[in-house]
Amino acid sequence: MQWVSHDVLIIGAGLAGMRAALELPAHLDVGVLSKVHPVRSHSGAAQGGINAALREEDSWEDHAFDTVKGSDYLGDQDAIETMCKEAPSDIRQMEQWGVIFSRADDQRIAQRPFGGAGYPRTCYAADRTGHALLHAMYERVLKRNTTVYSEWFLTSVIVEEGQCVGITALNMSTGELFGCRAKAVIMATGGYGRVYLTSSNGLVNTGDGMAAAYRAGAPLMDMEFVQFHPTTLKSNGVLITEGSRGEGGTLINARGDRFMSTYAPNALELASRDVVSRAEQTEINEGRGVDGCVLLDLRHLGRDKIMERLPQIRDLAIKFAGTDPIEVPIPVRPGAHYSMGGIQSNLDGITPVPGLYAAGECSCVSVHGANRLGGNSLLETIVFGRRTGAAAGQFVLDRAMPNPGNHHLDEQHHKIAALMDTNEGDRAGALRQELGTIMNQSVGVFRTQDNLTEAVAQAEVIHTRAQKLWVMDKSRVFNTDLTEALEFQSIVDLARTIAAGALAREECRGAHFREDHPGRDDDNWMKHTIANHSEAGPVLTDHPVTFTRFEPQERTY
């Protein structure tokens, strides 16, 4: 039996995971485990920017208000205040660590307008902000000389007597299973966009960490809140940054009308993402779309501005949509983009399971509530990555190294052997298409009780089928057919929590829109949804929302 030990083990090497690693004191033995090399992490795909009230004429309170309003008052206001208060320092620290931000005329970090924000407070590095942050963060991790288990696949979270004591993982390059004992485990595995058929997310975004924590007893919170980004490409869901609208891009329908004036007369294209996505979907559903899309028009920005501020976007549009935005508008449509929900955690990353921490998109603090503002996800990874690292570092100080039993590894051996020994059943890829289609159609931008009831039932059937998948690849080395099967088991567990939460929540709030229950219902639903794992499926309860200074108001843009 193979075991390694670390004081703190971090799962996931995107921005949140690496930021947590950097916050842990040098005398602690820290390991970072990731199923992809750190710079392949999906944080790097974030384009538009990261929010902070850096300027004297802006304030963290305004940032907090915009975030609370964006969250449709479901965000926990203590966490939001903390994030917005600490944002300026975290951005400046990243700059001091080597990130090359775009600059304003006065040589300070440049900021652009973003959706749902009352001030241009989104800092950026052209249209590849996540990439700039991720690479600088990785460089910093190299400097710190941290142990990185690159291309190790998390297979389970070990909880004994209610405490998290380690994990099991598959070393992909050898096919061997390992256990890792840890005094604390930080989950930083990102989102689950691949639950949906079309998503802006990378193919690795299958929510493994969220699902493993959930199976081990950690509650998931607010899973029904899935952000659909208003501007993704039709062919493959690739993201076109909100920065393109921040820089002045407009949305038009088949008639050439700038339709956002009907839905958000003041903020127009820079209304919050849920509002813009619903507006687009309405235009498309009512026959004013163009081939299932609306058009993002950048032509009036002119060649120079497009080349300087949005060069990557132009490349993507040319490559994947066959359109050069300098000359023609880009066809776009809403696509699954971000998981507001995740492992229930507080503003120090502490989850209800002692020893288990969570940060970044896989967590639900909750700073995004029912809808996340653009530019707040990168910010969340860094603020809460740092805070979680600090909290875990404190927690392990007077804690002995746990000694989980070998049976945890045995269980995983058996599970994998069972998958490898079968030559029948569903292929993970085909089942993923089937489930993804259901999620797109029934748990998408617009939802109804009938559709959701059907989705819950179908997801349950697919869950049963997913326990016996056919892994064609029988080899030991770098078996991605096996890991895709394991990933699909995560996907289906999460899909069930999303659909169950969406069916239960009989109101419209943020990204969750029930056609059969119009309007926000603060009397009954101003609360977080909690999903706990059981053999029969998710068991739902709720949890109160924390208020500080912002009273719920009607939300218009």
Add this chain to the structure above:
Amino acid sequence: MRIEIQIQRFDPDNGQEPTYESFRLEVPRHITVLDAIIQIKDEQDGSVTFRRSCRSAICGSCAMRINGRSGLACDTLVVDELDRFGEIKVQPLAHMPVLRDLAVDMTPFWNRIESVKPWVEREEGTEPEWPVEKETLMPQSFVDELDDVSRCIMCMACFSACEIAEVDDDFLGPAALAKAYRMVADPRDCETGERLSKLNEHGGYWDCTRCNQCVEACPKDVKPMEAIVSLRREAINSGLTDTVGSRHITEFLNIVRQEGRLNEGRMPLKMKMSQPMELLKIMPMAMKMLAKGKLPMPIHPPIPRVREVRRIMDAKGKGESK
């Protein structure tokens, strides 16, 4: 449309040499090589092994050789390859051991990246502690200068395409040197001198032959070779002139100034002047070349109107110093 893709297969456990396997599939016209390979894995053979994630040319996972050229599979259209080559053959990247099928062992690449200390090193005590009150001021023009090298996604396509990496295991390769330049050029970094002198050694920026393969392979237009040239310029400007490479540049200019044109007979003498033993080593070759009429005579008069050449060089020099 119906296409055929040949994929190089390799599994270390079956003891066989790499072989091509052919797959036929029906695909939409506007499909990338990556999506076609994913379709093969989903529908035909789950054991086809490759890395992939973002599908939008930012994560760098899916670099491979497509019809012999290193690049991202998510960034390459099937129709373009068919138009140009009439077939689609995919292989793993070169210069790294193959782990399985199209996945290579990336260790040789990452070791090179790590060896250039790819982080901004601050003067001791100048890096502010949290909470950080202010950022470094920096004009946008500076950001623009670093724009090319900041685009690198570490996909390894340049390293796979590099002709020196083919013959010299010590060469750091395009990506690592481009990253080194990104640090050298960063005003916040305090180790410019140390970096330049370390990379002045064997395996560093002088070992590039400027074949331009890295520039052509790079999917993000990083232009690593130009970063290497910039490193050389920085090195010479900082006084690191005692190398064959830097003497090649300075003596090239000196000879042109003196004679109005390059004197290929004198160049080797000038370059190896401070290393008499090296000079002796090349002598037999020089004699043979001389005998066959392949070596121009090292002594000849300047071209007529050599002063005009000097005036051009002076004017250019002044222009640059502005």
